[in-house]
C-alpha cells in the first residue's frame with residue numbers, strides 16, 4: 001500500500017486518493033488516444049469533451065440553476081480580485097466589500113487600484129474572529145456589487161447565511177469552501193474560486209456567473225481580462241490549463257459518488273464536529289478563537305496555552321505523520337484544513353492525537 005500523509009495543508013491541499021489513482025491509470029494513454037491529456041490540442045474533440053463535461057457536471061451539482069455559465073480562468077483567485085472591479089466597477093459606481101479577514105481585505109485593497117470602494121461591514125475590530133451581523137451590512141445606492149469572502153481560510157471563519165442584496169449583484173470569493181455544503185446559487189450573481197483547495201489542483205480558477213454579467217465587458221481593458229472574452233469563447237479563447245480542468249472534472253465525479261453536496265456536507269460536518277468537540281471539551285487547553293456562530297467547517301484554527309506548546313504540538317504531530325497543521329504566519333497558532341478530500345479517518349486520527357497530546361502536556 002502507498003503511504004499517504006495525514007494531509008491538512010491549506011492549499012494546495014489534499015486530493016481524493018481515488019481521483020489520483022484514476023488520473024494515474026489514464027495518465028499515459030488517455031481514452032485510447034496514445035497521449036496524455038496534457039499532450040493534445042485543446043481544440044480537439046477529446047479535450048473539449050472533458051472541458052464541457054466539467055462545466056455541465058459543476059452546474060448539475062449546483063442543481064442546474066438557469067442562466068448561469070461556468071468559466072475556467074487562470075491567474076488564481078488573486079487575479080479575480082482585479083478582474084472583478086475591472087469588469088464591473090464602472091465610473092460613478094462603488095465596489096462594496098464586507099471585510100471578514102485577510103482574503104476579503106486583499107480583495108478590497110486590489111479594487112482600490114481600479115476604482116472607488118466602500119466597506120459595507122467589517123469585523124476587523126473583533127480581529128476578524130467573527131462574520132459581521134448581516135443586518136449591519138450597508139450597501140450604498142451606487143454600489144456596483146457587494147463582495148463577500150464566504151470562508152476566511154487564514155482566520156478560520158465562514159458565513160452561515162448570506163446577505164440579501166436586492167438588485168445589487170452579490171459576488172463571492174468561495175476559494176476555500178466551494179462545494180463543501182449545499183447552497184442556493186441563485187443568491188449569487190458571480191462566484192469565483194481558485195481550484196487548489198476544494199476542487200482540484202492549482203492552475204485553474206472556476207467562475208460561476210449569471211450570463212448577463214458576462215455578456216459585455218469594458219473595451220478599454222485587455223482582452224484576456226474581459227469576462228466577455230472567455231464567456232464568448234467557452235473559456236477556449238487561449239490555451240486553457242487542460243490538465244487542471246481534467247482533474248477538476250474527476251474531483252466533481254468523486255463528489256457525485258459521495259452523494260453530491262448533501263453527501264459531502266454531512267461528512268464535512270461530522271469531521272468539523274470531531275475537532276471542535278475536542279477543542280470545546282479540553283477545559284481550556286485548546287482554544288478556538290473564532291466565535292461559535294462563525295466557525296468554519298473547512299479551516300479550523302486553534303491555540304494552545306503557550307507558543308512553546310504550539311511549537312511542541314507541531315513537532316510531535318509531524319513525527320506522527322501529520323502535515324500542514326501550522327497556522328498561517330500572519331496569525332500564528334494552529335490550523336487544520338479539512339477540505340472535502342480529507343478523509344474522516346484522518347480527522348479522527350487528528351482528534352485522537354490532540355487528546356493524547358493534552359494528556360501528556362496538559
Ligand SMILES: *Cc1c(COP(=O)(O)O)cnc(C)c1O
Nearest residue numbers: 076077078103153173175176194
Ligand atoms: C487561497 C485563497 C485565495 C488566493 O488564491 P490564489 O489562487 O492563490 O490566488 C483567495 N481567496 C481565498 C478565500 C483563498 O483561500
